[in-house]
Amino acid sequence: MESGPCSRPAEPRHCVSGRAGAGLAFPAFPLSAAGAEPGSRIGTVAAVLPAGGCGERMGVRTPKQFCRVLERPLISYTLQAMERVCWIKDIVVTVTGENMEAMRSIIQRYGHKRISLAEAGATRHRSIFNGLKALAEDQPGCELTRPEVVIIHDAVRPFVEEDILLRVVLAAKEHGAAGAIRPLVSTVVSPSADGHLDHSLDRAKHRASEMPQAFHFDVIYEAYQKCSDFDLEFGTECLQLALKYCHRKAKLVEGTPDLWKVTYKQDLCAAEAMIKEKISQEICVVVNTKDEESVGHLLEEVLRNELNCIKVTSTVLDRTSGDIENFIDQCYSFICVNVVSSESRETRKLLSILEESSLPLLYPVVVVLVHCFDFTVVPLAQKMENLVWIRELAKEAKGRNVLLSGVLLNHSQTLKDFSSVSWTLVISNIPD
């Protein structure tokens, strides 16, 4: 068992549940459902994420958990979803030997916390068993604490929310075992040996067993220790092991549609679209000084009318004002209007605020720089030359998951009416 490069800081940075409700990118901890302090009611909780699959159903060579979604490996989104839940103390990821180095560099690159790595087995059950051993404290070299409750979750279900994790953990604490379920999408049939319909199952009486699941650590660890080789080799369902070997009838907890598992190529497309939607809920218009504030408000108005399903705010990036940081947590899209200056100073300032917020660690942040000019006064070529720094800055920013691009807006005579601007000249600045 190996520790990730950044395991278990005293104060995790991305913890949702420990923070105040306002200004959060994600729903805060549901106090009404679970009392004031979940940690004290739950006891110690750890998680095991089997990530040793080869993704054969995806039809691609890369295992699906390592497939890139918006240029970032899928598993990184799942880890982020788990680690922003404060009360999950350790997260053990099981990875095959050949992917261990790749996994280590993902943890490093995206700054994941509280992650430990264990070697995956040849099957899903063997991988989970290895993850549990890493937490059991009875193995040589184990550095982790044996938890009271352990969550088992798939590396390829990136949209798990704190609410369902908590409900499953509380149910497991009470009943020894619990798992998320969903209604069946298709009827399930049982084929005969010669490939004909033997019988079909009543959809109303069956459910799809999804993830996350959670168990008393002692229950599931005992089940795996007693488990037959046949079950380890051909079984897939942890709830079934707890039932068969420890006689625990798992509590089934209704899950949400976004628990779905990325299995096929179309699921990767869907995951990308869902992530894009999450980061497209809000646009923040940024101007550099108080003097330009009215321009910012005008653009804000136009955008609000044009994109009426999206929240639009505006703020001033002033040296004396710190309030821009209040917007950072909620917003992944920024439009920065520059009426006067062609310099890079303000843009660099915004980029460093964004970076400090650790916002780009979760999803890419889009910053569009709008530079206004009047080409009857300033020649186009000259204006472009003044803005050549955008290209270099965009290259730098991309490495930190900020996608910077520039728009040159020809406003002819007046900037008062953005909606009447007839030609927009877009300078392609995002480097390859």
Next chain:
Amino acid sequence: MESGPCSRPAEPRHCVSGRAGAGLAFPAFPLSAAGAEPGSRIGTVAAVLPAGGCGERMGVRTPKQFCRVLERPLISYTLQAMERVCWIKDIVVTVTGENMEAMRSIIQRYGHKRISLAEAGATRHRSIFNGLKALAEDQPGCELTRPEVVIIHDAVRPFVEEDILLRVVLAAKEHGAAGAIRPLVSTVVSPSADGHLDHSLDRAKHRASEMPQAFHFDVIYEAYQKCSDFDLEFGTECLQLALKYCHRKAKLVEGTPDLWKVTYKQDLCAAEAMIKEKISQEICVVVNTKDEESVGHLLEEVLRNELNCIKVTSTVLDRTSGDIENFIDQCYSFICVNVVSSESRETRKLLSILEESSLPLLYPVVVVLVHCFDFTVVPLAQKMENLVWIRELAKEAKGRNVLLSGVLLNHSQTLKDFSSVSWTLVISNIPD
């Protein structure tokens, strides 16, 4: 039962299976698998598509079959997928009374053929039964021919291919009933009355029953006629009815992953991404005259190197040459390079070729007009004025599902090296 506005032409326009193999947008009929002429082996085939669902699982008000994907209702893609199969004679769609008018205008707008409409019932089974009655010839006012085999397919499975339709129909002809199946993605569990796990099913011994399914018409019609009110109200599986009431054990046919059913919001995202992928497999570079051919080849080379997973071709839109039409069937993305002319004549010609090809009826076609200019010689404002027609033409074209946009390329001195062009000025021309 009502006939759609364009029902049953003598020679359907979009028929894939009847055409030569080369130049097809979709896989041609698999001759090796099914013999030279499927029609003669299959007998008469019709299809029933229940489209009366309310889409409650989608979490939106619009029933999912009418949700728009790339601005076109989902059901229109499914109808297109069915009607390009020549040997399906009639397609009966069952729609609720309140959506009948909307459905009729979809058929009109997208030029669907061989479609008849029937009123949906309160449940899926009642809707299918109504569709079958429309084909049974024993009902008053019926204008359709009673088929030998009937396909039942979902309106929300748009990616069905001719190959699986044929395999299911041939199996139904032999065994009386047949249906596509897929491996289970999740384990299926049976909950006890108090919401605990009672038992879980062996994944290896079960399959998900998907669509399409097919039946001897007499078998499934008899099953529905004998069917209990309870089954009509609460049942969902047609294969089960054929088994229960006509003792036909359906042949189960392994389907492909793209048979999946659009059920949740993420499925709509996935459908959109899949359609975009289908239309992004190839780019055709078009130049106006033989004189500009070398420029076209240069751009073709650059694109081929930059986008190495996409097929790139080039052609000349010459008055004397008709060979552009050979490219039309395979390609949804066109880049038209204009080195000299700023006129609209050539663009209008290309648009009318595209329209005649009926290509935009299936998916949107993207045409990017690249106009080259040297802003040290021609002022930007003057060049833009010369190209104002693009905006009007784009508005017209959009109504016919062609997305036209313009790019002004500043090439300074030479056009020989496209890859060295440092600034690309994009004119936003697509109207709202």
